[in-house]
Amino acid sequence: MAREVRKLKAVQINVLPPGTHSDGGNLLLRVRESGSRSWVFRYKENGRARELGLGSANDRTLAEAREIASEMRRAITRGQPPKEVLRIEKPNKTFADYARECIEHKKPGWRNKKHANQWTNTLEQYAFPFIGDKSIADIGIEDIKAVLNPIWKGKTETASRVRQRTEAVLDYAFLHEGIDKGNPARWKGCLDHIYPAPKKVTPVVHFNAIPYSQLPEIMQLLRSKTSMSAYCIRWIVLTACRSSEARGMTWKEINLDSRTWTLPPNRTKTGREHRVPLNDECIEILATLYKLKSIGCEMVFVHELSDVAVSKVLKGASYREATAHGLRSSFRDWCGDNTNFPREVCEAALAHSIQNPTEAAYRRSDLFEKRRDLMKQWGEFLNQEPE
Numbered sequence: 001m002a003r004e005v006r007k008l009k010a011v012q013i014n015v016l017p018p019g020t021h022s023d024g025g026n027l028l029l030r031v032r033e034s035g036s037r038s039w040v041f042r043y044k045e046n047g048r049a050r051e052l053g054l055g056s057a058n059d060r061t062l063a064e065a066r067e068i069a070s071e072m073r074r075a076i077t078r079g080q081p082p083k084e085v086l087r088i089e090k091p092n093k094t095f096a097d098y099a100r101e102c103i104e105h106k107k108p109g110w111r112n113k114k115h116a117n118q119w120t121n122t123l124e125q126y127a128f129p130f131i132g133d134k135s136i137a138d139i140g141i142e143d144i145k146a147v148l149n150p151i152w153k154g155k156t157e158t159a160s161r162v163r164q165r166t167e168a169v170l171d172y173a174f175l176h177e178g179i180d181k182g183n184p185a186r187w188k189g190c191l192d193h194i195y196p197a198p199k200k201v202t203p204v205v206h207f208n209a210i211p212y213s214q215l216p217e218i219m220q221l222l223r224s225k226t227s228m229s230a231y232c233i234r235w236i237v238l239t240a241c242r243s244s245e246a247r248g249m250t251w252k253e254i255n256l257d258s259r260t261w262t263l264p265p266n267r268t269k270t271g272r273e274h275r276v277p278l279n280d281e282c283i284e285i286l287a288t289l290y291k292l293k294s295i296g297c298e299m300v301f302v303h304e305l306s307d308v309a310v311s312k313v314l315k316g317a318s319y320r321e322a323t324a325h326g327l328r329s330s331f332r333d334w335c336g337d338n339t340n341f342p343r344e345v346c347e348a349a350l351a352h353s354i355q356n357p358t359e360a361a362y363r364r365s366d367l368f369e370k371r372r373d374l375m376k377q378w379g380e381f382l383n384q385e386p387e
Helices: 062-077 083-089 095-109 114-131 141-148 156-177 212-223 228-239 243-247 280-291 307-318 326-338 343-349 357-362 368-382
Strands: 019-024 027-031 037-045 048-056 260-263 274-277
Touching: 019 062, 027 062, 037 062, 048 062, 048 083, 048 156, 062 083, 095 114, 095 156, 114 141, 114 156, 141 156, 212 228, 212 326, 212 368, 228 243, 228 280, 228 307, 228 326, 228 368, 243 307, 274 368, 280 368, 326 343, 326 368, 343 368
Parallel strands: none
Antiparallel strands: 019 027, 027 037, 037 048, 260 274
16 A cells, blocks of 8 residues: 655745655655755656656745646646646746846846846857747757857857856756756766867966066156056056056055055955055155046046056057066066065965965965065065166
8 A cells, every 4th residue: 555645834845954855746845955945746758757847945835836736737637748737827938038037136246247248248149049049948958069069169268158157047047947957058077078178279378477577677667657557557566466456446445654555345356355565656656646636536547547558558668468467477476586475475465365275264364564575575676777
């Protein structure tokens, strides 16, 4: 005699542990380790077990899930596919629908406001023509290959971004649809068996760096110029900061009394506040720029400069294909070759995040005073007579 399945209770839905919990009548509640809870309808088709996702338990009550399961059992009795019940209940949302919804969901967590447009543009241009109008449940490996095949070799970096963003949208959609299947856009264990790794197709190209031995001469030339871009390049060299951090610098981030520039979390790559010690030449630059400050203008460099404008001045001063970001590599090379400062001090000066999780957990200091000594020596090196 078959054992009667104990029915679920509404109060249990949000507290049941990870696993698959039966309510009887082909209805299951699947709880994942992440805490997500979704309804599943399990049935047999031609002797094979099949499952249909009925959506998240956050969006559908136990009573609603039971009602749909009942409709599906009746559909099977009539010889109809049970998934037709879902199609009648509500039109299937497409990949494009979920992509826009996913982007809106992620938008508040992005520090850079441009990310939403970047996600939208890449998906609209490369993914939507192939899968934009497709139902989420119908998207498989062949669909993802149709998206990536035309661009994987010729536009590898773009293709990699498209894949990552498509994977994120499908993860989001599967969760909300209650679909329990592997993500066809997943790299590890899926697409890595089909495509060569991006780094093997397109080797990583590092930012062009200027040999640090040439920087005293370049700085001497830049000091003779009075353009905002020239002042900005000098600042980037002196502080070893990122170009975007310098270009977006505001007066309220500067404390002249403590000779400190404090970048707020929303302006750093790591998402954490970063203090930068200022040497004598930095203070001189600030004094000059303050005299040029317009009333009500918060930007140190009067108006936010473009990366192109800054790089153009650097290229003219260095007579080579160099980038503003490459100046950070020049600084790091100088640290390693000419100082005895520990590696962690040099990395902290570059505001690099700590990769080792154990080390990161114990690091409480930003090594500010040691970095002040380091940047003082760096400034002295840059002020020496060119060889």
